[in-house]
Amino acid sequence: MDTIQRGFFYFSIQDNLELMNDVSVIRSAYLVKPWYPSRHLLVMETAGKEHEALTELITQLALRGPFNLIAGDEWLPDRDTLHRSVRRHTLKVEETLNRPSLLRPMTCLQLLDLLTETDLQNRPTLILDFLHHFHNSDVDLALRDRTLEQCCQNVKRLSFFNPVVVRVLYRPTEEYRRFFSILASVADEIIPMAEDATTEDTQSLLF
Numbered sequence: 001m002d003t004i005q006r007g008f009f010y011f012s013i014q015d016n017l018e019l020m021n022d023v024s025v026i027r028s029a030y031l032v033k034p035w036y037p038s039r040h041l042l043v044m045e046t047a048g049k050e051h052e053a054l055t056e057l058i059t060q061l062a063l064r065g066p067f068n069l070i071a072g073d074e075w076l077p078d079r080d081t082l083h084r085s086v087r088r089h090t091l092k093v094e095e096t097l098n099r100p101s102l103l104r105p106m107t108c109l110q111l112l113d114l115l116t117e118t119d120l121q122n123r124p125t126l127i128l129d130f131l132h133h134f135h136n137s138d139v140d141l142a143l144r145d146r147t148l149e150q151c152c153q154n155v156k157r158l159s160f161f162n163p164v165v166v167r168v169l170y171r172p173t174e175e176y177r178r179f180f181s182i183l184a185s186v187a188d189e190i191i192p193m194a195e196d197a198t199t200e201d202t203q204s205l206l207f
Contacts, residue, residue, distance in 0.1 A: 072129035
């Protein structure tokens with residue numbers, strides 16, 4: 001079978017042809033085989049919200065077993081959407097839907113508390129829009145920097161026990177580059193966003 005390999009994500013061209021027609025889905029690695037071994041922290045940088053692809057990612061991971069799902073921003077697929085997505089793959093819908101352990105911090109400080117105090121070490125972890133709360137200008141920048149550094153160290157610690165995938169949403173700002181560099185410094189692997197997507201996003205701000 002023709003496949004594309006990127007990190008520990010594999011894409012089957014013959015499976016899910018509809019999804020594979022979307023280049024952004026392929027770049028963002030949204031169809032998965034079993035998790036990468038522990039001691040691995042993967043950072044995925046994406047250009048858009050890509051809700052359909054994220055729903056498929058959550059579905060594929062839930063089909064493979066329990067995992068921690070940390071929602072950095074306010075969006076997550078609703079129960080009905082996930083139900084339909086899971087139903088396409090298995091009849092064990094409720095069992096599969098109960099596998100993700102969902103956590104939703106509302107601030108960057110809450111994210112730090114969660115990563116520091118919550119027992120996440122017995123499962124792989126997926127973090128969506130990890131940098132979202134760090135863009136809150138109501139919080140002092142120096143505090144955000146310190147908090148992000150601590151969050152990154154805790155994420156790295158978690159990756160010693162089980163693989164961790166961190167997804168970040170690209171922003172064409174100096175602040176984003178500052179935050180991303182802190183996260184990148186602890187990553188074992190980074191899947192960067194396509195250069196053409198970066199150009200398109202930057203150009204959109206000019207009009």
